[in-house]
Amino acid sequence: MIYRLTAWATALLALPATSWGLPRTSRTTRTRPSESHPMSQAQSVAAHIVWCVIALSIGAACAEPTPPQGSEPAPTISTSASSPTSSSQRSPGDRANIADGYGNAMVLRETERAQCSMRKFGDCVDAAIDTINDNIARFLxxxxxxxxxxxxxxxxxxxxxFLANRLQWLRIRSDNPYMSGLVRTLVRSAVLLVGVLIALDLLGWTPVVxxxxxxxxxVGLVLGFxxxxxxxxxxxxxxxxxxxxFEPGDHIAVEGREGKVISVNSRATVLMTMDGNHLQLPNGLVFKSxxxxxxxxxxxxxxxLMLIDxxxxxxxxxxxxxxxxxxxxxxxxxxxxxxxVVEYGAAGIQLRFFGWVDQRQNDLGKVRSEAIRRVKAAFADADIEAPRTVYHIVTNRSRDAHELGAIIEPLQNGGIDISVNRDIxxxxxxxxxxxxxRDLLTPETDKTSK
Structure with a gap:
């Protein structure tokens, strides 16, 4: 189709050139017909015919050739000037054959492209199979x-x-199962890590490790912060x-917080206060305080402390x-x-008394309370008076026996409980x-069983 359009365009462009053989007349000077020469008109007509033939020849030379009857149309376009016929002389059947030939050529080209793609895909598959085979061979x-x-x-x-369960030196401080288990875990991890490193070095994977x-x-440094x-x-x-x-059951005080030790876990030290509440103190605070x-x-x-007049x-x-x-x-x-003697002044005399108690046998608070009661009773029996805030006048120093009995407490020890308080x-x-x-402490002696 493109060749046909080119031929006709060439012919149309060649037609104006036929006017070159015609005589030109001036716009200002007109020649009358009777004055023109008869040979000049004949030459003009002949030149016009010659230029038309040349234009048609050029257009025919640019047209596609007509394929012979009964043969496959060529997939390529011939531009030879020896084409026997022009595009205007082809029949509709010839044009259909030419179109079929071009269609077959396009199909052939696409087929070749598909075959090329299939060959490339096959090459990729072959390369992958070769790689897998090489890896399998190296693995074997x-x-x-x-x-x-x-x-x-x-x-x-x-x-x-074996080392964790058999060696005697791993059982140092066996009274603390947590520490003993921690040491065993560290030893097992260290020995196993050495074995893994030796195995990886044997396989040549040390750089990766x-x-x-x-x-x-x-990562550990980041997590540590x-x-x-x-x-x-x-x-x-x-x-x-x-x-x-300290041991479980010990009575301790940390930063003004007081209680008896229940346990020590991986995060906190657990105390029971003297009023029966659970108190958890961070291990870091207990260790540093x-x-x-x-x-x-x-x-x-x-x-x-006792006051006397x-x-x-x-x-x-x-x-x-x-x-x-x-x-x-x-x-x-x-x-x-x-x-x-703590202090002497207008308010009286302050006396402080001290005593010692064995906490394993007696309760400190009960013994102290009984000591205060006994001293107060002894002072009353010896007429040692406490300071008075109100002045009074005494007219008769003698007292009735019943009055003395109501004021002075007995000095006997009977019925007094001074045993250790085991409630906490x-x-x-x-x-x-x-x-x-898991407890980090194990009592050396079971204090809570007494």
């Missing part, structure tokens, strides 16, 4: 090394269990288990009070009771039995 070659590496890991696992360990170190408080409490709990500044243990030393001192004899008051304190059941003879100890024992967390 490394099977003995893999088996040996697996045996090394299994041997390291068995050796770690180094990269993984480096990444794990960076993120969970610093948790890590601090965990490490402090381990150190408390190693140092053992000043800790007061009332139970570690079984002997504990108590003291109390300024007119009374201090020596006499001291003698009476010391005798009364020494007679209290539960007060130790060694160290012996003592006393001190029983609650501590119950809380320890109900606790499901």
């Amino acid at each position: 070659v490394k099977i003995p090394l893999l088996a040996l590496a697996l045996l090394i890991v299994l041997a390291a696992h068995w050796l770690s269990k 180094s990269a993984v360990l480096g990444s794990a170190g960076v 993120a969970f610093r408080d948790i890590a601090e409490n965990y490490i402090a709990g381990i150190l408390l288990g190693v140092r053992r500044p 000043v800790l007061l243990n009332y139970t570690r030393n079984p002997r504990r001192r108590f003291d109390f 300024g007119s009374q004899s201090i020596r006499r008051a001291q003698t009476v009070a010391m005798a009364a304190v020494a007679e209290v059941e539960g007060v130790l003879d060694e160290p012996a009771p003592s006393w001190a 100890d029983l609650q501590v024992a119950e809380a320890r039995q109900q606790s499901e967390t």
Whole structure:
């Protein structure tokens, strides 16, 4: 179709050129017909015919050739000037054959493209299969090394269990099962890690392991900063288990918080306050703070303050009070009771008395309470008066016996309970039995069973 349009366009462009052979006349000078020469007109007609023939020849030369009858049309277009016929002389059947030929050529071209794509896909599949075969071959070659590496890991696992369960030096401080288990876990992990590293070095994967360990170190550093408080409490709990500044059931005070120890877990130290409440203190706080243990030393001192009137004899008051304190059941003879004058003024004389109690046998609070009662009764019996805030006049010093009996308390010891108070100890024992967390402490002596 393109060649046909080109032929006709060439013919149309060639037609104006035929006017070149015609005589030109001036616009200003007109020649009359009678004055024109007869030979000039004949030459003009002949030149016109010649230019038409040349234009048609050029158009025919640009047209596509007509394929011969009964043969396949050529897939390519011929531009030869020797075409026997022009496009205007082709029949509709010839044009249909030409169109079919072009269609077949396009189908052939697409088929070749598809075949080329299939060949490329086949090449890719072949390359993938070759790669898989190479990997399988390398894996088969490394099977003995893999088996040996697996045996090394299994041997390291068995050796770690043997060391954790058999060696005597791993059972240091066996009274603390948490620390003993922690040491066993660390030893097992270390031995197993060495075995895994040897196996990986045998397989040639050491660079990969180094990269993984480096990444794990960076991640561990980031997590350490993120969970610093948790890590601090965990490490402090381990150190408390190693140092053992207290045992379960001990009466301790930390930062003004007082109670008896229930347990120490990986995060906190659990206390039971003297009024029966559970108190959890972070291990980091307990480890760094000043800790007061009332139970570690079984002997504990108590003291109390007594006021007497300024007119009374201090020596006499001291003698009476010391005798009364020494007679209290539960007060130790060694160290012996003592006393001190705290202050003397218009308000009276302040006397402080001291005594010692064995906490394993007697309760400190009960013994102190009984000592105060006995001193007050002894002062009343010895007419040692306390300071008065109201002045009064006494006209008769004699007193009735019934009046004296109503004021002065008896000095007998009968019916006085000075035994150790086990209420909190029983609650501590119950809380320890109900606790499901792992305890870092184990009592050296069962204080709660008494």
